[in-house]
Amino acid sequence: MFNNLIFIILFMLGFYALVIKTNLIKNVIGLNLMEAAVFFWVISFSDIGGKVSIHKLGEEVTKFNDPVPQALTLTGIVIGASTAALLLTLIIELNKFSGTIDRDQLEGLND
Amino acid sequence: MNKLIKKIMSLFILAGVTYALYQNFSLMPEYQGLNEGLSSYIIESGLNDTGSLNLITAVLYDYRAFDSLGESTVIFGAVSGIVLILSRKMLPVSSKGLSFIVKRTLGIMTPFIALFGLYVITHGHLTPGGGFQGGVILAAISIIFSIVYGSAFDYRRYSPQTKTALETGGAMIFLGLGLAGIILEGAFLHNLGFLTAETGTLISAGSIPYINIGVGFKVGAGLAIIFYSMIQKTFEEDF
Numbered sequence: 001m002f003n004n005l006i007f008i009i010l011f012m013l014g015f016y017a018l019v020i021k022t023n024l025i026k027n028v029i030g031l032n033l034m035e036a037a038v039f040f041w042v043i044s045f046s047d048i049g050g051k052v053s054i055h056k057l058g059e060e061v062t063k064f065n066d067p068v069p070q071a072l073t074l075t076g077i078v079i080g081a082s083t084a085a086l087l088l089t090l091i092i093e094l095n096k097f098s099g100t101i102d103r104d105q106l107e108g109l110n111d
Numbered sequence: 112m113n114k115l116i117k118k119i120m121s122l123f124i125l126a127g128v129t130y131a132l133y134q135n136f137s138l139m140p141e142y143q144g145l146n147e148g149l150s151s152y153i154i155e156s157g158l159n160d161t162g163s164l165n166l167i168t169a170v171l172y173d174y175r176a177f178d179s180l181g182e183s184t185v186i187f188g189a190v191s192g193i194v195l196i197l198s199r200k201m202l203p204v205s206s207k208g209l210s211f212i213v214k215r216t217l218g219i220m221t222p223f224i225a226l227f228g229l230y231v232i233t234h235g236h237l238t239p240g241g242g243f244q245g246g247v248i249l250a251a252i253s254i255i256f257s258i259v260y261g262s263a264f265d266y267r268r269y270s271p272q273t274k275t276a277l278e279t280g281g282a283m284i285f286l287g288l289g290l291a292g293i294i295l296e297g298a299f300l301h302n303l304g305f306l307t308a309e310t311g312t313l314i315s316a317g318s319i320p321y322i323n324i325g326v327g328f329k330v331g332a333g334l335a336i337i338f339y340s341m342i343q344k345t346f347e348e349d350f
């Protein structure tokens with residue numbers, strides 16, 4: 001199944017950026033990439049080959065895609081944007097206090 | 112040497128997680144079709160229940176409107192945290208902005224961007240779109256003001272007080288419609304039956320268009336506040 005393969009590739013790219021990279025902004029990018037992989041997978045999994053679940057006036061459509069995963073994905077996107085903004089704010093403040101955004105060079109965390 | 116060991120261990124972890132994911136997904140069955148209880152019901156009677164052509168909007172602002180209220184509360188929490196961390200003073204710190212050509216071009220384009228954002232917000236129950244998506248388009252206008260014309264222009268035209276008022280007003284519209292649902296229909300955020308009109312017109316679908324407008328202003332103002340707080344601090348070091 002093709003969407004599973006793409007999900008694994010995207011998710012592992014995000015996981016790689018989160019675990020191995022030491023730049024904190026790259027970590028945030030990795031977190032967002034993992035989120036995007038999950039959203040992609042949910043949407044592609046619920047696709048049964050029907051139409052987008054929006055009625056058109058004067059047109060009877062018999063086969064719709066499931067609207068519930070799409071609504072939940074919208075919720076997830078908004079939450080992801082909020083967490084990313086908050087994380088970037090914390091990184092800005094961290095840069096002001098310690099002068100670096102590399103987590104290996106932060107003092108007191110490497111012992 | 113220590114770093115090398117760390118790197119090798121991280122690669123082991125990556126390989127392990129990839130293998131576990133692969134094993135999991137090879138066991139995953141094909142999608143079995145629509146959920147008989149929930150999804151089929153929404154597809155069959157969503158239009159009659161809510162009057163909204165867009166079934167995703169019907170799920171977001173009617174069946175699960177309480178979830179959307181929580182979602183906009185999350186945005187409010189993020190905005191509160193960012194403003195608390197970043198801004199100790201709300202004075203504008205000027206950036207010069209871009210060249211004359213860019214300013215003129217975006218001066219022509221900005222009204223159309225605003226029009227498109229308002230269109231996406233108000234037609235959320237008829238076409239793809241809705242409050243969240245349109246709100247992000249409206250927030251782009253504030254970002255254009257800050258980058259192209261300088262943050263002082265953004266401060267004068269669209270001050271932080273206005274943004275705060277818009278965000279609070281959006282939340283108040285949402286909550287007010289929820290309370291109106293209690294009073295008139297007997298449940299929190301119940302769709303208001305007397306507002307429904309002929310299906311497919313702009314003002315139909317009960318309280319859904321009004322909730323869309325509230326959420327749109329709330330999201331747009333919230334993202335604009337986030338961007339303004341961030342760019343204020345980053346420019347302060349340059350000038």
